[in-house]
Amino acid sequence: MRIALRLLPGLWLALLVAAPLALVAVMALSWQAEGVPPYSPPWGGEGINPENLRLILEDPHYRDSLAQSLVTATLTAGLCLLLAAPMGIAIARAGRWRDALLAAVLLPFWTGFLIRLGAWIGLLRDEGWINGLLRALGLVEAPVPLLYTEGAMLLGMVHAYLPFAVLPVFAAATRLDPALEQAAADLGATPGRAFLGITLPQLFPAMAAAFLLVLIPAAGEYVIPELLGPPEATLVGRVVFQEFFGNRDWPVASALALALLALLILPILLFQRLGREG
Amino acid sequence: MNPFRPFLLALLPALALAWTAAAQPVLNVYNWTDYIDPRAIEGFQQETGIRVRYDVFDSLETLEGKLSAGRSGYDVIVPTSEPSFARLARAGALRVLDRAAIPNWGNQDPALLAQVAGSDPGNRHGAIYLWGTIGLGLRPDRIRALAPDAPLDSFDLLLKPENAARIARCGIAIMDSGIDVIPSVLRWLGKDPNSADAADARAAEAALLAIRPHVRAIISSAAITDALAQGEYCAVLTYSGDVVQAQNRAPNGGLAYAQPKEGAQLWFDMLAIPADAPNPEAAQRFIDYMLRPAVIAGVTNQVRYPNAVPASRPHLRAEVAADPNIYPPPEAIARSFTVSAPGPAAERARARSWSRFKAGR
Numbered sequence: 001m002r003i004a005l006r007l008l009p010g011l012w013l014a015l016l017v018a019a020p021l022a023l024v025a026v027m028a029l030s031w032q033a034e035g036v037p038p039y040s041p042p043w044g045g046e047g048i049n050p051e052n053l054r055l056i057l058e059d060p061h062y063r064d065s066l067a068q069s070l071v072t073a074t075l076t077a078g079l080c081l082l083l084a085a086p087m088g089i090a091i092a093r094a095g096r097w098r099d100a101l102l103a104a105v106l107l108p109f110w111t112g113f114l115i116r117l118g119a120w121i122g123l124l125r126d127e128g129w130i131n132g133l134l135r136a137l138g139l140v141e142a143p144v145p146l147l148y149t150e151g152a153m154l155l156g157m158v159h160a161y162l163p164f165a166v167l168p169v170f171a172a173a174t175r176l177d178p179a180l181e182q183a184a185a186d187l188g189a190t191p192g193r194a195f196l197g198i199t200l201p202q203l204f205p206a207m208a209a210a211f212l213l214v215l216i217p218a219a220g221e222y223v224i225p226e227l228l229g230p231p232e233a234t235l236v237g238r239v240v241f242q243e244f245f246g247n248r249d250w251p252v253a254s255a256l257a258l259a260l261l262a263l264l265i266l267p268i269l270l271f272q273r274l275g276r277e278g
Numbered sequence: 279m280n281p282f283r284p285f286l287l288a289l290l291p292a293l294a295l296a297w298t299a300a301a302q303p304v305l306n307v308y309n310w311t312d313y314i315d316p317r318a319i320e321g322f323q324q325e326t327g328i329r330v331r332y333d334v335f336d337s338l339e340t341l342e343g344k345l346s347a348g349r350s351g352y353d354v355i356v357p358t359s360e361p362s363f364a365r366l367a368r369a370g371a372l373r374v375l376d377r378a379a380i381p382n383w384g385n386q387d388p389a390l391l392a393q394v395a396g397s398d399p400g401n402r403h404g405a406i407y408l409w410g411t412i413g414l415g416l417r418p419d420r421i422r423a424l425a426p427d428a429p430l431d432s433f434d435l436l437l438k439p440e441n442a443a444r445i446a447r448c449g450i451a452i453m454d455s456g457i458d459v460i461p462s463v464l465r466w467l468g469k470d471p472n473s474a475d476a477a478d479a480r481a482a483e484a485a486l487l488a489i490r491p492h493v494r495a496i497i498s499s500a501a502i503t504d505a506l507a508q509g510e511y512c513a514v515l516t517y518s519g520d521v522v523q524a525q526n527r528a529p530n531g532g533l534a535y536a537q538p539k540e541g542a543q544l545w546f547d548m549l550a551i552p553a554d555a556p557n558p559e560a561a562q563r564f565i566d567y568m569l570r571p572a573v574i575a576g577v578t579n580q581v582r583y584p585n586a587v588p589a590s591r592p593h594l595r596a597e598v599a600a601d602p603n604i605y606p607p608p609e610a611i612a613r614s615f616t617v618s619a620p621g622p623a624a625e626r627a628r629a630r631s632w633s634r635f636k637a638g639r
Contacts, residue, residue, distance in 0.1 A: 032622075034365070034368055034369045035369050035370065035371075036345070036346055036347075036348045036369060036370070036371050036553075037346055037347060037348060038346045038369070061630065061633065125505070125508070125510065126449065126505075126510045126511075127508050127509050127510050142447060145494060147495075148494070148495050148497070231454070231495075231496040231636035231637070231638075232636060232637040232638050232639075234633060234636065234637055239633075241339075242629065242633070244343065245337075245339035245340070245342065245343045246339055246629055247625070247626060247629050248342060248346060248365075249626075250346075
């Protein structure tokens with residue numbers, strides 16, 4: 001029984017992580033072909049195809065999209081953390097309001113993800129609520145372009161991923177020992193200094209986890225840039241979609257997915273190393 | 279006595295019903311959103327006893343993605359002649375139709391079938407469901423207010439930078455589909471819409487980039503329909519029927535459809551059967567049923583796209599049959615053009631051009 005329980009995570013990893021990843025890797029080394037499915041594998045007679053990975057590394061189109069995704073994901077994760085850190089700490093210290101506030105953070109999950117994005121579209125569009133309000137107040141004459149902008153895209157991303165950043169900070173903040181802050185006060189530290197010197201450093205690992213929890217899914221995000229973002233935001237998710245569905249080039253789409261994965265493993269390794277040292 | 283007996287007895291008819299339902303043949307239809315007359319499905323079910331399971335897609339990419347993976351489970355699909363229908367036919371993903379099982383095949387307009395033959399030599403893989411043009415959705419009032427002398431019947435309105443700059447304020451949108459926009463741009467430039475020539479591709483890209491700063495949105499045609507019905511944008515480049523549908527949803531929106539005088543791209547949505555369809559016999563009966571004049575007229579009345587069955591004309595509502603935006607006049611048809619696949623290398627180059635247009639660099 002105990003062995004079975006130990007095998008379970010291994011099985012999980014093998015079935016849901018390693019196997020799909022192997023499929024993607026094989027596809028990245030395959031040849032595009034007309035047929036069902038639209039590629040021929042390395043054992044199909046043509047051998048291994050190294051061109052897809054080379055294309056990803058050499059063609060500025062793909063490099064740009066990877067870079068743009070990392071910048072957008074970093075901005076999203078940074079903004080989320082900026083909001084989540086005070087929120088998480090405040091909720092942990094909210095006393096009898098704590099459960100209600102925590103529920104409020106989780107409540108958006110009760111509405112479908114696409115419904116929430118649809119609501120943003122309704123608010124931001126030219127004939128939408130915000131432009132209607134601005135015009136009713138006489139602040140603008142023509143509608144201000146809000147939808148399909150970088151700002152709309154970041155807004156949607158931060159809104160979607162904020163709970164993932166709040167929860168780790170909140171969880172760490174509830175486990176803090178209040179005696180430490182009291183000890184700092186007894187030794188003469190002002191509340192501000194005690195917070196910055198004692199409380200905040202204890203939350204750094206949780207904040208790093210929150211940052212990564214947002215960064216990683218945000219880097220591959222497809223739906224939000226597609227529905228709220230400008231056409232020029234050719235993030236890697238959209239390029240993978242374009243290659244897979246538009247050009248029906250499954251091998252190049254797979255190679256691009258692998259490149260994104262490789263890029264995202266770096267910060268995770270860095271985080272683990274920091275965790276061990278801290 | 280078994281206390282559950284009454285329940286079991288009550289269950290029996292339900293089981294019998296479930297059994298007949300399982301034995302009843304099923305037809306899986308995969309069509310575009312908002313693209314059928316519900317009475318057509320109802321009529322087919324009643325007449326044949328075949329149950330129709332109806333599913334919808336909103337982009338060719340979705341359809342092709344599912345079909346390319348294989349074993350989609352669909353019996354009838356509705357791909358557009360170019361590029362999806364032609365590609366699927368070439369890839370061997372479509373079944374060759376058995377015309378003996380489709381007695382109504384001959385109801386189709388031979389001239390239109392000849393147009394499709396460019397994509398499917400011999401018309402072996404599909405019957406024409408509906409067709410249409412690609413052109414301009416306009417709000418003439420708002421355009422006139424900004425540019426009184428701009429032409430409303432020509433791609434000049436959108437593709438000449440000086441015009442685009444003037445009307446940018448009331449909103450220009452272009453559907454996010456390079457395969458459907460680039461041929462029209464080539465046509466406007468006076469070049470072959472199917473050109474695979476690199477210099478032509480560069481010229482089309484340069485023309486698009488020149489107006490890029492004035493384009494507010496590059497979004498799906500479905501999103502354009504939605505925005506038009508909400509009163510947004512004054513000049514869009516999209517499918518004819520999407521503009522007509524937006525007109526129906528907002529009759530007082532001041533919306534008009536214009537076929538460019540340079541000639542509009544014609545497209546055809548085809549009724550086709552996947553090679554691995556579970557129930558091809560039922561699929562052929564369905565295609566045959568849809569080609570009946572009265573049935574396909576009901577579809578045109580409902581979705582406002584023309585069909586390819588001339589005998590359906592008497593069954594059309596008068597305002598539908600007379601609308602030149604639904605049934606273009608012969609001289610507009612004469613100016614129109616169809617596209618064919620320019621080949622994988624040129625397709626890739628076009629896709630890349632389109633990405634650069636979207637990115638604006």
